[in-house]
Each structure stands twice: as structure tokens, then as C-alpha cells.
Amino acid sequence: MKMAVEEVELPLIDISGYLNPRKPGDKEAVVQQVRDAARQYGFFQVKGHGIPLSLQRDLLRCMDNVFNLPKEQKMKMSFLDNPCRRGYEASGMSHREGDALPDAKECFFVGRDDPVVELSGIYGPNIWPDLPESDFRGPVSSYYQQTNELGKSLWAILLEGLDQPAETVAKFSKRPIVPMKMIRYPPSSNVAKGQFGIGAHTDFGGVTILFQQPSKDGLEVWHDSREEWIDVPALEDIYIINCGDMIQRWSGGAYKSARHRVINKVNGERLSCATFWHGDVHATNPLKPDDPSNETIGQLLAKRFGNQYSFSKELMADVQAAA
Numbered sequence: 001m002k003m004a005v006e007e008v009e010l011p012l013i014d015i016s017g018y019l020n021p022r023k024p025g026d027k028e029a030v031v032q033q034v035r036d037a038a039r040q041y042g043f044f045q046v047k048g049h050g051i052p053l054s055l056q057r058d059l060l061r062c063m064d065n066v067f068n069l070p071k072e073q074k075m076k077m078s079f080l081d082n083p084c085r086r087g088y089e090a091s092g093m094s095h096r097e098g099d100a101l102p103d104a105k106e107c108f109f110v111g112r113d114d115p116v117v118e119l120s121g122i123y124g125p126n127i128w129p130d131l132p133e134s135d136f137r138g139p140v141s142s143y144y145q146q147t148n149e150l151g152k153s154l155w156a157i158l159l160e161g162l163d164q165p166a167e168t169v170a171k172f173s174k175r176p177i178v179p180m181k182m183i184r185y186p187p188s189s190n191v192a193k194g195q196f197g198i199g200a201h202t203d204f205g206g207v208t209i210l211f212q213q214p215s216k217d218g219l220e221v222w223h224d225s226r227e228e229w230i231d232v233p234a235l236e237d238i239y240i241i242n243c244g245d246m247i248q249r250w251s252g253g254a255y256k257s258a259r260h261r262v263i264n265k266v267n268g269e270r271l272s273c274a275t276f277w278h279g280d281v282h283a284t285n286p287l288k289p290d291d292p293s294n295e296t297i298g299q300l301l302a303k304r305f306g307n308q309y310s311f312s313k314e315l316m317a318d319v320q321a322a323a
């Protein structure tokens, strides 16, 4: 393993100047910092994001509540039995190429809560654990809404950084696909040698909004030109934002989709929650509106998850037929 000569830190950007500008130039300053970070790292830390600390703490409590349910109760909510891949994923169920062992993490997925299943489960209802409203569904739903809004604002900032009007985001946010994944990593002492909390990967799509349990370090981001992993601290009220493969592709490589992984560094469990803001299923690259060969978000999604889920052929047919 290569030793770092000097510690590199991801840029920390206060985006409140964009969300609530007080004077001329506030928005532009944020756009510029985000553009630089997305170009250089594909990842950055964010404060001034507007998500209340009390809601973040509620979310942690809800994650504890669902993951502490008995194993049989969790397995009854298995995402493999759910038409929309919502619900529980047990430890050891996802395996990344090149890794000796499957990921140690367990997850719980929610998404847009639509009443009926559509498009092979791209849209549809969530599954909720049998817990009082205030111990899961209520706070999780509010948190989901808030990160949804934040995702849209971040997209607007990223688009402005590519000399697009912020309104361009409206072209692909009528009914955006926004899966949210709550994650629990086992204590480092329970993880086998060679096993990662989550193995090295890039995120598939648009903007990822990552919440980490304060002081539970573990995330590492690959820095291409330095050829080393950068440690990302888990700090209270600081979000980690990154660009997925679709953004890298759409921006012609201007913004990076960086590889990252999690090795739980602490002795206790580590909680995190990632919201993946992709966009409308039939939307194409808003930066090249006239390119007829552009794939839709739904097609890219079906392709990427082709080898992971059996439903994917059906999904591909559905997104094609409806396009």
C-alpha cells in the first residue's frame, strides 16, 4: 500500500450561498467551488445544506430501529421478494467483481412512494416495517423528501457549472427516480479479512447525497492522479456529495465519477444513508438535447443492473416500449 506524502482532504463547500443567496455573487461562488471539486475529485463535502440536524438524528434512530428487528422479521421484507426492490438486503448479498468476499453491509431501501407498480417496479409503493409511525415511516419519509429537494438543487448547481441554466433540471425532474439506501456496517471485529463493508465501485447515476453517522469513519475515495485512497471523515452535519457514471458520461468527462469503498474503521457498527438522485426514466442528456442516439436514464439503469437482477430484461423491454 502506498503511503500518502501529504494528507489530501475533499473540499468542504458551504452551499447556503446558493440555496439562500444574500448578495450578488453568492450563487456564482458556490457554482464555481462545486464545479472545481466535481472536476478534480468527483466528490466533495457540503455544509449549509438545509437538512435539519434533528432530522438527521431521527434518521439514525430509525435506522437503528429497523436493523435491530429480529432477523426473521427483516427477511420477511426482503427486497428480492419486492417488485420494486424496496425493503431489506441482508449482509453478504452483494458481491463486487474482484473482491474475495461479498459486502458485509446490510441495507434497507425506500424510494418514491407511488400507489401502483409501474415499469417493472421502477415506480411503486414502499414496504414499511411494523414499527410505530414516529419510529420509522414518519421521519424516514420526511428525510427522503428533504434529500430529494437537495438532490435537485445540487443538480442545478452542477448544471450551472457547465454553463447551463439552472432551469434545465426541470427537464428531467418531473417524476425522478430517487432510490434511498440506509446501510449498517458490522463492527470491524466482525468482518473477515479481505471483506469490505462495501467494495470499490462507482455510483451508477446522477448525484449521490451521503449521510454518515458522525465519527464513524470508513469511506475512502480514489484519487486518480495521486493514485491513492483519500480518507473521508464522518463529521456531524456534513454531507458527502458525489457524481455518478451518468453525470460523467453526460458531461463528456468534465465531472468525475470516482471509485470509492467503505472499510469500517471503528469498533462499533457504522450507519450511513445514501440518496441517489437520477432523474426521469425517459429523460436523455439535457446537455445534448438534439442528439437522437442518446440513451434514456431508464435504459442506462437497466443496462447497469443487468447482471445483478433477474428482472432487468423485462425492465429493459419496458423502458424501451414506453420510450
Ligand SMILES: O=C(O)CCC(=O)C(=O)O
Residues within 6 Å of the ligand: 181, 183, 198, 203, 210, 212, 218, 219, 260, 261, 262, 272, 273, 274
Ligand atoms: O456508506 C458509505 O459511506 C458509502 C455507501 C456507498 O458508497 C453506496 O452505497 O454506494
Ligand SMILES: [Fe+2]
Residues within 6 Å of the ligand: 201, 202, 203, 260
Ligand atoms: Fe457508492
